[in-house]
Amino acid sequence: MTAVVSLEDVTFSYSGPKVLDRINLEISEHEFIGLVGPNAGGKSTLLKMMLGLLKPLAGKVRVLGDKPERSCTQVGYVPQYPLFSREFPITVEQTVLMGRLGVSGMFGGYRRSDREVARRVMLETEVADLSSRQLCTLSGGQLQRVLMARALACEPRILMLDEPTANIDMRIETEIFDLLKKLSSRMTIIVVSHDVGFISGYVGRVACLNRTLVCHPTAAIDGDTIRSLYEADVKMVEHHHH
Numbered sequence: 001m002t003a004v005v006s007l008e009d010v011t012f013s014y015s016g017p018k019v020l021d022r023i024n025l026e027i028s029e030h031e032f033i034g035l036v037g038p039n040a041g042g043k044s045t046l047l048k049m050m051l052g053l054l055k056p057l058a059g060k061v062r063v064l065g066d067k068p069e070r071s072c073t074q075v076g077y078v079p080q081y082p083l084f085s086r087e088f089p090i091t092v093e094q095t096v097l098m099g100r101l102g103v104s105g106m107f108g109g110y111r112r113s114d115r116e117v118a119r120r121v122m123l124e125t126e127v128a129d130l131s132s133r134q135l136c137t138l139s140g141g142q143l144q145r146v147l148m149a150r151a152l153a154c155e156p157r158i159l160m161l162d163e164p165t166a167n168i169d170m171r172i173e174t175e176i177f178d179l180l181k182k183l184s185s186r187m188t189i190i191v192v193s194h195d196v197g198f199i200s201g202y203v204g205r206v207a208c209l210n211r212t213l214v215c216h217p218t219a220a221i222d223g224d225t226i227r228s229l230y231e232a233d234v235k236m237v238e239h240h241h242h
């Protein structure tokens with residue numbers, strides 16, 4: 001099966017030391033993969049590379065068989081929650097419709113089909129009842145669902161989420177991951193998380209990133225392994241893969 005995401009010897013630095021060092025990763029269609037690692041381990045940087053927002057210093061990135069900046073219209077992205085300011089007047093429906101811009105273009109306004117897709121994804125993420133609410137009035141969990149609806153509105157083949165459940169309580173975290181599990185039957189999902197133990201119940205594989213990358217199949221992560229991986233992950237600020 002051909003990979004939907006393929007990274008070959010990808011190296012990157014902003015201006016100082018390497019943030020990503022010879023990363024190799026192939027993600028196949030409909031895979032549900034978790035990306036974990038310590039703070040500053042390079043997780044957001046790796047996602048930005050797959051979205052075509054950053055270019056590797058060396059190595060090759062391919063998404064859906066093409067350069068990432070060309071395939072990004074088929075990729076839905078849910079940004080890291082605290083980085084997103086919502087102190088401007090915009091409704092839930094308008095936010096979700098923004099997800100159609102890359103598909104339909106900005107000129108001539110939204111078509112009926114755009115509104116239908118927006119409606120469908122709002123129902124799927126259970127925010128349809130909130131469609132006329134202002135974004136700034138939502139709870140953290142509701143906002144996260146709206147951002148997921150916005151990412152789904154482009155009818156993506158790949159969905160990337162950067163810590164979708166940071167600052168959200170456990171019950172809602174479970175609901176969001178149940179939804180991701182459902183979605184994973186029809187798209188590839190790449191989710192950044194700090195919680196290896198929790199996501200192991202959902203994802204098929206965990207990619208552990210701390211400048212270099214090591215993959216662990218979920219089947220290999222149980223009992224003691226979860227604990228040791230979890231502890232290793234917590235301690236990994238000073239830890240380097242060999």
Ligand SMILES: Nc1ncnc2c1ncn2[C@@H]1O[C@H](COP(=O)(O)OP(=O)(O)OP(=O)(O)O)[C@@H](O)[C@H]1O
Nearest residue numbers: 014015019037038039040041042043044045046080
């Ligand atoms: N725009 C930037 N300019 C310079 N350095 C940056 C920039 N963005 C990130 N970095 C640095 O690159 C390293 C990796 O950051 P990145 O955000 O990818 O890590 P992360 O694993 O997503 O971290 P976290 O779990 O804290 O979100 C960090 O040392 C960070 O300070």
